[in-house]
Amino acid sequence: MAILEAIELVKRFGPVLAVDGLSFEVGDGEVVGLLGLNGAGKSTTLHMLLGLITPDAGQVRVFGLDLARHRTEVLSQVNFAASYVDLPGPLLVHEVLDAFARLYAVRRPRARVAEMIELLELGPLRDRRMMDLSSGQRTRVQLAKALLNAPRLLVLDEPTANLDPDAGDRIRALLSRGSREGGGAMLITSHNMREVERMCDRIHFMAAGRIVATGTPAELAGHYGAEDLEEVFLKVARG
Ligand SMILES: Nc1ncnc2c1ncn2[C@@H]1O[C@H](COP(=O)(O)OP(=O)(O)OP(=O)(O)O)[C@@H](O)[C@H]1O
Ligand SMILES: [Mg+2]
Known part of the structure; x- marks a missing residue:
């Protein structure tokens, strides 16, 4: 069952089309990564999925329920961490x-x-x-x-951005262990490609508010003839 469904999400900020018809799913127990250049629309997407901002179009379904209509029920089983939240x-x-x-x-x-x-x-x-x-x-x-x-769904916006390598490593191990032991699904953004390779079952690359590539880390590396995700990122980002 899909824990999370983003369906044709659109978000504009004045002249900026931050998210442009974005659809993807997170399955039960799955760890999904959203990657992309600064400004690609990752945080905006997460904020719509969490009901922090309202999409201009599209729908968010969590645990099979429409977020807009079942907000309290849904959000009681979701949580979020980001370094920019005080x-x-x-x-x-x-x-x-x-x-x-x-x-x-x-x-x-x-x-x-x-x-x-x-x-x-x-x-x-x-x-x-x-x-x-x-x-x-x-x-x-x-x-x-x-x-x-x-939470049945944990959303993390650059969870380890401020952590030293030792703390980052421990946190990744803790989160991965949690998800393997039935701790629910995770959606994360990160600019740390090793972290994404290690933690994510599936990755979506975003560019200008759209998904431009999807796969497991190994599939993506194969598809782009790249050694690792860092190289995939550069290839995708530079078109
Ligand atoms: N509240 C806002 N008002 C105006 N523009 C915004 C707002 N929030 C985001 N944007 C714009 O929307 C676009 C997407 O921003 P977003 O924060 O989603 O990117 P991101 O992929 O999370 O980038 P980063 O990797 O830098 O965190 C950017 O062009 C940004 O300037
Ligand atoms: Mg962001």
């Missing part, structure tokens, strides 16, 4: 997570927060203010928040 600065790390756990009506919120603090190795930071954290530390809090409700 969590309340004056709050302590554990206060932020406590607040979201209650907002999400998570069962046994304190135990769940403790579990996420453990998972994201936030123990030493739990009593620090959000505003005092480094950007990589904030990213880990974002991910802890995004996993709190054990």
Whole structure:
């Protein structure tokens, strides 16, 4: 079953056609990557899929339900992390997570927060203010928040952009393990081709708001006669 269906999505910002008739699906348990140059329309697409902005045309279906009509029901089983989303600065790390756990009506919120603090190795930071954290530390809090409700669909916009290679590696392992162990589907964007190669079952390349190439990392490399995804990216991006 498709966990997520993007159907003919269109989004304009004034003269800019950011997303231009985009359709794709994410299957149950699947990890799908959206790639493309800066400005290709990846974040705009994610924001429509999350109901943060309204498409000019097209439809978003999540778990088989129309997002526009079943927003609350759908979004309770979805979550999102991005480095550009700010969590309340004056709050302590554990206060932020406590607040979201209650907002999400998570069962046994304190135990769940403790579990996420453990998972994201936030123990030493739990009593620090959000505003005092480094950007990589904030990213880990974002991910802890995004996993709190054990989402059936996890949407990540450049999840490891601020992380050092060691933290990035641990987070990728944690997310991949989570998805393999039945943790639901993931849709991610990234400019880190090794990350995408390692994590994604399937990839869509976007250019100017459209999908211009699709496949598994190996299929794409084969199709473009490329050594790796980095080379595929450059070939696709440079036409
Ligand atoms: N709120 C907005 N108002 C006006 N234009 C916007 C807005 N959001 C996005 N755009 C434009 O839409 C296009 C797509 O932007 P988007 O953020 O989706 O790209 P992206 O693929 O996520 O790029 P990046 O890799 O840099 O994150 C860009 O031309 C951008 O300038
Ligand atoms: Mg973006």
